[in-house]
Amino acid sequence: MPDVRGKRVVVIGAGPVGLCLALRLAQQDIPVTVVEALGEDNFLEQVPRAGTNHPATLELFDAIGLYRRLEPRGIVAPLFHYWDRHENRLIAEFDHAHLKDDTRFPYVLQCERIKIVEEALALAKTHPLIEVRLSTTFTSFEQNADGVTAHVANADGDAETIAGAYLVSGEGARSIVRKDLGIEFEGFTYSDRTLNIEVAYDFRQHGYTERNYISDPTEWSNLFHWKGPPDRWRVHFPTAPEDDEAAICRPEALQARLQRFLPTAKDFDIVGSNLYTVHQRVAKRFRVGRAILAGDSAHVNSPIGAMGMNSGVHDAFNLADKLAGILRGTLSEDQLDRYERQRRHVALQHTQQQTIRNKKLLAEKDPAVRSRNHDELRRTAEDPKRARAFLLRTSLIESLREAEAIA
Numbered sequence: 001m002p003d004v005r006g007k008r009v010v011v012i013g014a015g016p017v018g019l020c021l022a023l024r025l026a027q028q029d030i031p032v033t034v035v036e037a038l039g040e041d042n043f044l045e046q047v048p049r050a051g052t053n054h055p056a057t058l059e060l061f062d063a064i065g066l067y068r069r070l071e072p073r074g075i076v077a078p079l080f081h082y083w084d085r086h087e088n089r090l091i092a093e094f095d096h097a098h099l100k101d102d103t104r105f106p107y108v109l110q111c112e113r114i115k116i117v118e119e120a121l122a123l124a125k126t127h128p129l130i131e132v133r134l135s136t137t138f139t140s141f142e143q144n145a146d147g148v149t150a151h152v153a154n155a156d157g158d159a160e161t162i163a164g165a166y167l168v169s170g171e172g173a174r175s176i177v178r179k180d181l182g183i184e185f186e187g188f189t190y191s192d193r194t195l196n197i198e199v200a201y202d203f204r205q206h207g208y209t210e211r212n213y214i215s216d217p218t219e220w221s222n223l224f225h226w227k228g229p230p231d232r233w234r235v236h237f238p239t240a241p242e243d244d245e246a247a248i249c250r251p252e253a254l255q256a257r258l259q260r261f262l263p264t265a266k267d268f269d270i271v272g273s274n275l276y277t278v279h280q281r282v283a284k285r286f287r288v289g290r291a292i293l294a295g296d297s298a299h300v301n302s303p304i305g306a307m308g309m310n311s312g313v314h315d316a317f318n319l320a321d322k323l324a325g326i327l328r329g330t331l332s333e334d335q336l337d338r339y340e341r342q343r344r345h346v347a348l349q350h351t352q353q354q355t356i357r358n359k360k361l362l363a364e365k366d367p368a369v370r371s372r373n374h375d376e377l378r379r380t381a382e383d384p385k386r387a388r389a390f391l392l393r394t395s396l397i398e399s400l401r402e403a404e405a406i407a
């Protein structure tokens with residue numbers, strides 16, 4: 001077996017994508033340096049983001065020893081619901097049990113991104129082949145035929161370089177690598193921002209399940225359950241482009257919005273809120289030479305459908321296995337072009353299309369179209385064959401199968 005010790009991969013970003021990539025590479029004896037701007041003191045202070053982990057992602061987490069650390073911190077959720085807020089009724093219930101022959105994990109795990117990176121970072125820190133550089137900010141890089149050099153500002157603020165065979169950008173949507181390579185981030189940004197409110201209240205007493213998509217012609221929403229203590233529910237609402245951020249995030253305004261959604265005798269116990277902008281973009285290229293994009297640095301999409309982090313983790317495993325093969329001499333470097341073909345296809349044909357469709361479905365205003373959409377969802381949920389096909393798509397299993405067939 002060729003000696004791969006000198007062939008280090010430099011990964012920028014200890015998000016879910018960077019950490020999964022590092023763990024998967026190290027599992028195959030490839031040394032990795034992970035560069036992360038956040039430090040020990042603020043790593044766990046990141047704003048709430050992803051949290052629904054689909055079956056195929058759970059299989060990958062399991063392969064690197066991460067799943068068993070996440071399951072006790074999450075909620076196993078086989079069901080998800082579509083609701084009609086306008087008529088206050090359940091439209092359709094989908095059960096991942098239809099996927100029992102397709103996956104070992106016929107459910108999603110509701111487990112927030114912050115818990116995933118906390119557990120993945122703990123695994124990475126103890127792995128002898130992974131060097132984690134916290135409080136270290138990546139600033140630029142250069143590459144030649146033999147390798148890459150990353151320029152960073154270390155914890156003391158001093159400039160330093162880190163050399164490797166390949167550089168992977170797991171930096172998230174604002175990727176410096178993508179910008180330095182001049183790669184276009186094609187797509188669009190929604191003019192309306194999404195308001196996220198976190199509430200300690202059990203919505204199941206009103207018939208909701210752990211994961212709910214709620215359509216409404218004026219104010220659609222999503223409702224998700226996270227494990228505590230205390231247990232929290234995340235409610236998403238759209239906001240108008242002209243809304244003033246300070247005004248809509250005032251405690252009285254948040255309370256009023258929640259009470260409009262579900263009037264209760266008591267005030268909701270609001271434990272947090274934030275407003276975020278939603279982009280639908282895919283990088284025109286995922287790789288230039290020895291520099292490669294993965295996760296949000298390569299593609300971003302609306303969170304409706306829970307596909308951003310999941311598809312990013314799928315990128316990470318696809319790429320790690322190819323890089324490991326190339327560094328061990330069992331695969332040729334053109335496999336990196338296959339990575340781009342496979343994962344760009346998924347981004348364009350699956351995550352972009354599905355998330356844009358999901359938002360349209362929830363926000364539809366035309367009563368006739370709404371009614372047709374809801375009938376269609378109901379019929380799909382009630383027919384086991386159609387329900388399975390629907391779940392294969394929404395859980396991204398179909399996207400992985402399609403990618404595998406791309407040469």
Ligand SMILES: Cc1cc2nc3c(=O)[nH]c(=O)nc-3n(C[C@H](O)[C@H](O)[C@H](O)COP(=O)(O)OP(=O)(O)OC[C@H]3O[C@@H](n4cnc5c(N)ncnc54)[C@H](O)[C@@H]3O)c2cc1C
Nearest residue numbers: 013015017037049050051052138172295296306308309310
């Ligand atoms: C409200 C919300 C809900 C969401 N829900 C879901 C969901 O349920 N399911 C789902 O699949 N997706 C969801 N997403 C999307 C998901 O959060 C992202 O797709 C995912 O976090 C991307 O992971 P990443 O590792 O690529 O990047 P990030 O999570 O953005 O991580 C990037 C890391 O790189 C570090 N970094 C950045 N720049 C530098 C630098 N110059 N030097 C060093 N370090 C750097 C950052 O500090 C960070 O740690 C949601 C997003 C939002 C906003």
